Every structure is written in structure tokens, then in C-alpha cells.
Amino acid sequence: MDSSSLLQYLITGLTLGSTYGLTALGFTIIFNTTGVINFAQGEFVMLGGMMSVFLVRVLGVTVPLAVPLAALGTMLTGALVERLAIRPVRGCPSINLVIITIGVSILIRGLAMLFWGKDTHVLEPFSGDQPVMVLGAAIMPQAFWVLAISVILLTGLKLFFSLTTQGKAMLACSFDPKAASLVGIGVQRMVMLSFMISALIGAVGGIILTPITMTSYDKGIMLGLKGFAACILGGLGNPFGAAAGGLILGVLESLGAGFVSSAYKDALAFIVLLILLFVKPSGLFGQKDAKRV
């Protein structure tokens, strides 16, 4: 196996992995404020992609305008989901909340199918599709977009959590919601905020990935699954672990497809994940004491 192939596998894996990482990031933020895995996270990613396609293709909006609009629309959906489905049942066991998010994901997927049909759609890459050749391996310009925006999102989150009052309040909620509410933090508002932020991250991910991965109403299932795996791999609750987990998962799959067998690439990735969990029961960068369901 020559080095340009290996490089190609790595690049492919990292691009693929960033899709997982972005989904995982959204999982983490909601998990931190609610302790719940939001099964509808993949649907947020799908919504971002489908909305931008709808805006560009049907309404004829230009891409630079469609991106913030689609992100805003998804953020609004996230807020609605929290207000209508999550807030009314606060205080219920988290398994109930998880089932509700499953219901929400089915509902969103169904509505997307009704409104936008069952077809797959694609967006033109933001800056052409002439690949950049590096040491014999091809990199798509869109991959740079994905990489840059992921880094911007991560940095933005980091700044949000460490500099703004809202961010610190959210962090406080994740450590101890009861204590946070005692010092006057509106926990409900923080949960709402977390849904909006993770919907936003999901949507942005969905939009910038559509030129690479295409999009359709049922794109969310697979992304949600891989995103969850990435979260666990990195250690639940750690945003940087989630991003890293996504990249690792992507590279594992790509190397698996390249060197072992494309049919078993997912199985290989999951076997590595299982072995890792057995050795390190709370993920690569997780805290030692795992929360209970």
C-alpha cells in the first residue's frame, strides 16, 4: 500500500469523521444540561441540509443567505421541540425523555418527508469541486470549509462556556442543576438554550456537509447513530471528546474500508469501540463516574 493511498484514507476519514463529530457535539450539549441523549439530534442535521436545499433550489435564495436562514429555522425547531415536548414533562425519568426524543425524531422525519418528498438532494460545493492534490491525495475544497467551520464552532463554544454569563450558567446546570437553580439560574431557560445551540450546530453541520454527503429526509438516522457512537467514544459530556471521537470513528471506518474490507468497515469501527469501552469504561476523555440512565 503506497503512502498516497494511506494519506487519501486519512483525509477521507477525517472529512467523514467531522460529520460524526458535529452531530456528536450537539448530543453533548443537550446531554450536559438534561442528562438525556437526544435521539432527534440527527434530525436537526437533516433539517439544516433539507432547509438549505429547499431555500436554494425552490425559493431561489442565494447560498450565503440560505445558510443563516436554514440555521435559524432549525434553531427555532429546536426551541419548539424543547417548549412543546420536553418542558411539559420535566421531572420525569430520563428514559421517558429519551422515548419522547425518539418520537420527536420520527415526527420530524415524517414531516420532512411530507413537505420535501422522499428524494435525495444535493447542493453545489461552496467553492467549486476542483480537488486540491497533496502528495498524490485529493482533498475537496468543501472539506476545508467543513474543517474551518468545525474549528470555528468548537472555538465559539469554548469561548461561550468560558466567557459569557449564559455559558457559565449552562455549565453550572450541567454540574448540578439543583445548586444552579438555588443560585438563581433559570434551569428551564438553560435547557431551552441548549436545545437551540445543539440544533444550530446540527443545522450548520447539515448545511456544510450537504455538498459532500447529499441529503434526504432519512439522513438523520445514520448520522444520529454514528454521532452517538462518537460521543461515547470520546466520553459523554466532553465536547472536545465528542469532536475527537467523531474524527477517530471516521478514520477507523476509512482505514477499515481501505485495508480490511469495505463490507465490514462499520463492524470494525464498532469492534474497536467495544474493546475500548471494555478497557476504558467511560470513553477516551470521559469522567470516571458515568451517569446512570
Add this chain to the structure above:
Amino acid sequence: MQNGYNVAYRRDMFWLAGFFTLLMLAPFCMPNNYYLTILILCGLHAMHAVGLCLLVGHAGQISLGHAGFYGLAAYTSAYLSTTLGLAVGLSMVAGVVLTVLISLLVGLPSLKLKGHYLAMATLGFGIILSILFTETVDITGGPSGFVGIPRLSILGQELTTDIAVYRAVAVVLCLMVWLSFNVLHSRIGRALRALHTSEKAAQAMGVDIARFKLFVFVLSAAFSSISGVLYAHYLTFIAPVSFGFMFSVELIVMVVLGGMVSVPGSIVGAFFVTILPEFLRAFENVEVVLFGAILILCMMFLPDGLAGGWNRLWSRFRRAVHE
């Protein structure tokens, strides 16, 4: 007072007797085989739900891998009986035994994990299995399915009609419910509930938590595998799509919808989730949306599931009668 414990057991047995009678009488109200097919599938799904009620509801250990056990047993029995020509009964037993052994191997390391990590481990295992079902085309027939599986037979007697299969499924389901009630009303059931609340305290009271977690994991896997072999030989066709991770999620939905800790509730949950789409069929494309909405509304207004809702309704009715 002295027999208070037996009273609870007797009440459950009474319920079981009623349920069994209902299952036996149901076919007489069924105008044709279509309804019988639905009921058979309901029964098969309820078997998983009963096992998972013990595992998830009582012991508090989540599993998203039971669709894998379901498929493993189905494929094993299908392969042995169809490809290798073994007797159906023997293949079914082999399918269950193999699955139980595998679940033992999976459970041993996985059950040390907690919460979402356990969910991920079992989920990962389920996905690995479903990839195997899809990719080992020579053994499983691959994505387009395993064809020509012989029909169910018991002691060499082939069950040619749906009604016979239905009765077999009903009897097996009731046996499982009986076993589950026995477990729940014994020291094992107590130990499971104890370790659900506090693993520390359970250990301090001498409960070998690893062993009991494994016991209930394997028991529920056994229920799923029995459902799997019955499914394979009833339908005489199996395909990997039936055993994907979405089915595992659906199983958990059944249990939670049923009220987590109630065995009858889980059965009702399984029937509900299986029958609902058939009723919604008339709505065509809107069906999926309605299913999602009903699921959300159920969880919002019946936080303790269908069983909890039923109990509340019943006690309100009793109060009304008393007044």
C-alpha cells in the same frame, strides 16, 4: 398479613389465567388469517418485551442489542434446518442455546458498563451482528433474505395452519410470563430491584450484582431468541432488515410505553406498537407522523406508561363506585 406476599403472586397468576383465556378465545373473533398474523407478530414481540421488562424495568440495565439476539437465533435455526437439513425442533433448540451462550459472552464484559455506555456497547454488538447477517451472503442469503425455511413443527408434527402457530406462540408467551412472575416474586426479583436502586447497598447485603445482572440479561436474551426461532419458522423467510438496531429501539419503546416495571404493561405496549401502524395504514404517508405524535403524547400524558394510566383509571373508577 402472613400471606401478603402470596396475595400479590396470586393476583398476578389470576391475571395470567385471564390473559391466557383471552388469547385462546381471540381466534374465534378473528374473521380471517390476516388478524391472526397480526396477533402472532404481537405475541412474538411481546416475548421480547417481557424479557426486557425484567432487564430494563426491574434491573435497570438498558440493552439496545436484543434485535441482534433475535436475529442470531432466527438465522442459526434457519441455517441448521434449511441448509444442513437438521430437524426443525433440534435446530430451534440449537438456535436458542447458541444465542444464550453468545449473550453470556457479550454480557460478561458489557454489564460492567453503566447507563449510556452499556446502551452503546449493546447497540454496537447489535450492529455488528446485523452487518454479519447482511454480509455473510453464503450463510444468511444476504440482504435479500433467507428463503425456504421449513415450517414450525413440534415433536415432528408440522404446524401447517396459522391457528396452530398462533396457539403455540400464545402458550410459549404465557410460559414466559409465568417464569417472569416467578422471578419477580422471588429473591432474584428482589435482588434485581435492589441493584437497580443502589448497587452499593445491594452488594453490601450480599447480592452478587454481576451474577444477577448477567442472569437477567441472559434470561431476556433467551426470551428474544425463542421469539426469533418461532419467527423464522413461522414466516419461513427472514431478512436482515427485521433485526436492525431500529427494532431494538422499538422494543425499548414497547417496554417504556407499557410502564417499565409491569409485565402485563409491557405486553400491552408490544401489542400497541405492533398493531398501531396497521390501524394507521389508511393514512398512508401521514402514518409515520401520526405514529411519532402518538408516541410523544403517550409519554407526555402517561408518564408511567399504559399500565400506570390503566391503574389510575381503575382506581378512579373504584372510588367513583364507592361514593
Add this chain to the structure above:
Amino acid sequence: MKAARWIVVLLLYLLCSASALAESIKIGAVLSVTGPASFLGEPEKNTLLMLRDQVNSKGGINGQQVEVIVYDDESDVNKCVMAAKKLLDQDRVSVVVGPSISGNTLAIAKFFSSAQVPLISCAAAEKIVRPVDPWIFNTPQLDRHAVTKILLDAQSRKYSKLAILTVSDGYGQAGRGVLKELIPAQGFALVADESFGPKDTDMTAQLTKIKGTSPDAIICWGTNPGPAVVARNRTQLGLTTPLYMSHGVASNKFIELAGEAAEGLILPAGRLVAVEQVPAGHPQKRVLEEYVANYTKTYNTPVSSFGGYAHDAFALVREAIIKGGSAKPSDIRNNLEKISSFAGTSGVYSYSSDNHNGLDENAFIMVTIEKGAWKVMQ
């Protein structure tokens, strides 16, 4: 207690549906209108409903009105089985069209032989019609015919080393089976055998691996959107190795998804993709033009070759009923086997007691994509 209530509801439901129209011909259909295979089921369902209205407005078949009952199996085996049972046991249809996918067809086939009702599948797998089950037919061209066409083309271009890249679903599995059989049999060397998942979004790794084996051409077997990703990744990697596609992507959607990467790809397709390029005297010309015109007018969306499978199934049933003057299931079955040289959208059908597919490789033409449009190759 809950179960009892359900039974009551079930009974009520039954009473309502029992008061159906009398004296009409009942044609059932189980199609994957939703779920992963909805790209097949949706046009199939639309086609059936359109044909029903057309036939009924012209006085029905042999003076009898046609009732079409369509059930969606959501691309799921269990739902398909229940739908089939419902059609057979409750609706008591005379003939059933569908299912859309091979797995589901194989799952319900035996119910039809035991109920003695003909099933005309819209799925292509060879297992459906070989060995012949007296009650099971299908209308799509077989994978074998498509592969034969591709390999003839490859032979004419003097290729010797071929790589295959197939999707890991029922369609890809069936294609891969035939490819692995015919490629060595026709004297080619199979240098790479890779696959991808139906929901995969990046096939760069597979293509990079294939590139390492330097084949003369790659054959990709799948349905949208996977092959579109393959086409795009191929361009992105700067790969110039010729790429064959299967008839599974013979729709305008593919050209839209693959964009410029679709240029120059070669694939076997039914004549439906390029109706205007079919020569005037061709037996299929009239039926193709009629179908395309009606479908686009009724639904305002472009026609797909998958809808054509349902069109042909309906047309064949109609032909069999007219021929035999009877809509009894057994008569329909017997008369289907007597149909010969019947022009449909997918080809010219000649059924017989040992051929329940009725088409040959002439049902396919080789097409390429030029400037975003299909072009028939000579």
C-alpha cells in the same frame, strides 16, 4: 382488558370494510411507498392509480370496473407480510402487483401459491422467477440481462480487468451475484470486489483501493444516491478509469445528483429513459409515449422506469383478463402464461409456463450521459 377493546375495534373496522363494491375486479398492490425503497414504490403506486382511473373512465375491463387496493409495506418485511395477508384473506383480490423489492417478494411468494392468487412482482431478483412458481411473475428486466449488456460493451472495447463496487442491499447483492458469475465466465479478470452501505456518504476509500488494482473499467451496482456519490468521488480522485452503472440509476434524479460527474458514464437502461430516441417503428414506441405523456400530465413530475414496472404489470393483467374474458385468479394466471410479444414500457413480454419474466437482454439499450441528458449508444 386492553386486548378485548382492541378486538372490538378490529371487528368494527372489519364491518366497515366489508361493504366494498361488488362486481368489480379487485387488483391488490403491496408497494414500498415509504421507507428506503420509496423511490420504487411511489412511482409504482402513482402509476397504478393513474391506470385505474384511465381504464375505469373508458368503461373498465370487459365492462367491469377496476378497484385497486394499494398497501404500503414501508420497505419492511413484517408489514409486507401483513399487507399480503390482508389482501388475500380480507380484501380477497384477484391478483396482486408488487412488492417493490426482491426480499419482500420472496417473503410473501408462498402465501400466493397456497392461496392460488397470481402475484406480479415489480422486483428483479432472479430467485423470484427461477425456479418457476406457477403463481409468481415479474416485470422488470433481469440483472442477468443488464450484466450481459455491460459485458458485451466491455468486450467491444477490449477491456480485460474489471472491478466491481456494489451496494450491500438486496439490489446490490443480486447484481454482485450475477457479476461474479458472468465476469469470469466471459473471460474477464475480476480484480476488485468492493461494496458500500446503502446510506454511506463517501466511497473514496473503496475507489482508492480499486485504483490500486488498476482495472480497465469499474462496474458500480446500486440505486440512488450511492452510485451518484461513487461518480462524484471518482471525479474528485481524478480517476479516469471508465465507469459502468447499472439500470438501477436510470432516472433523471441520478444525473441531478451526480452533476458533471455523470458525464460519459455508460449503463444499460430500459427504453423509457430516452423515449424520443426510440426509432419510430419500434413496437414499444407507442406505449412508451403514451405512458410518459399521461404520467407527466397527471402528476407533474418526470416519469421513472420503476413506475414502468407497475405499468407493465397492470397492462399484462388487463391483457390476460381481456384475453380470457375472466377475472378469476386462476384464469388470470393461465392467460398470463399465454401472453406473447406484448409491448410494455420495459420491453416486449412473452410469458410461458417455464418463463415468468418474459423479457430478454433486448429489453435493454446501452445509454451514456452527455451534457446532462441520456444518449442512446449505437
Add this chain to the structure above:
Amino acid sequence: MNRILQCNDVSVRFGGVQALGDVHFDAEEGGITAVIGPNGAGKTTLLNVISGMVQQHAGFLIYGGADISTAPPHVRAGLGMVRTFQNLEIFSNMTVLENVMIGCHGRLSVPAWCSLLRTPRSVALERQIREEALEALEFVGIADLAGSTAKDLAFGRQRLLELARALAARPRLLLLDEPAAGLNIAETQHLGELIQRIRDANSLSVILVEHDMDLVMGISDAIMVLSFGQVISRGTPAQVQKDPQVIAAYLGVEED
């Protein structure tokens, strides 16, 4: 007198913190041995090591003549070593009676298949477990609450419930982790009497970790004082009370 438990050179570290350093600790058969010390002295850690919840990094434990240094918690419980918890670990969703029945778990057992098939043996055992659990409840005086859900009990009653649960296990060595925490004076007094009564009625040994000095001084036969993971004093209550090191540790006075 015989020693029921010997802890030799037990050390535990949490990260960089030495929670216990080379602690020697013996408990006399039939005695009440108390472990006291300021907050963070390592008392609960010692109890966790004894019951097997925390694995010591060095040192070994001899219980009833056998080395149990690496035995898991449930095995130690099976050997008659039963504990209670500082922050009440009752099974909140179960009834009071069921809580106590769990106490019999390790002692009264049948093979799993007997429970699964509900054989006569299993039924008889269930009856026996029930009766013994009721006895334990009567002993601590809350038998009338047997049917209530555990979480509905008042705090003091929950303490008694935990004690009854431990008693149902028929321990040889009872480990009590701050049993008086959160109780009022009257309740504490009652508890002290109860602990002595338990010891006398069942001829068992008690290790008591406690903050309440009145309780400790009133019922203990021997006391060990821990400070920052080190043993600073041991002896009878009278001896310990006079030890200047103990007074210093409690009052925070610098030693000379």
C-alpha cells in the same frame, strides 16, 4: 479475647491524597469498637476497605482467621460482615419488608432454577425469609410499617430500617457508618440502647464509625482515633478521652 477482624498496614490513596496510611486496626469478638476522628480523617474509607467497596493499595485483612483482602463485597457480606451507610442506602421504591428481605439474600438461598420454576423449596424459602425479615423489623420496633414504601418513612425510621436490614443478614460483624447522623438526642439515645441490645442478643461484634461523642463514649469497648489517615490514638474510652493528641486533633491545637 479473640480478634474477629485484623487490618494490617492498610493504605489507600485517592489520586495524590493519602486517605489511609499504614493503618492497623483490630476488632474484638463480641465487642463494640468505635472509629472516631475529625472530618476527612479516613473513617468511612476504612469502613469501605473493610466491607470491600474500596480496594486498599497496600496491607491485608484477616477476618475470622481467613484472608479476605481481595474478596468482593458480596462475598464478605456472605461471610457475615454487614454494613450500613452514612447517607442511607435504602431501596427507596421497595416496601419496608422487602428491604429487610434483601438482608436475608446472601444467607438464605436456593439455586436460580428453583426460583424460576417456583419449586416448593423456593416457596418455603420465601416464607422463611419473610418471617425472619418480620422478626428483624420487630426487633428494631418498626414491624407496623412493613407494608409501607421505604421512601415514605421519616428519616429516623429509615435509619432503623437500615439497621433491621443489616440484622436480617444475621451478621457476625456489623459495620455501622455514622448511624446517629441526623437523629435527635432522644433518637440517638434509643439507637445506643438498640446497638447494645443487638450485640447482646446476637452475640455479634460491632464496628462503629461515629461523630456523636456521647454515643461513642457510652457504648464502645474500644476506640481508635484517626486523623488525616493516621492512627493517633487507641484504647478504652477513658484512655482516649485523656489523650492529648486526640484533644489536639479535635480542637486543632498545635502539638509541642
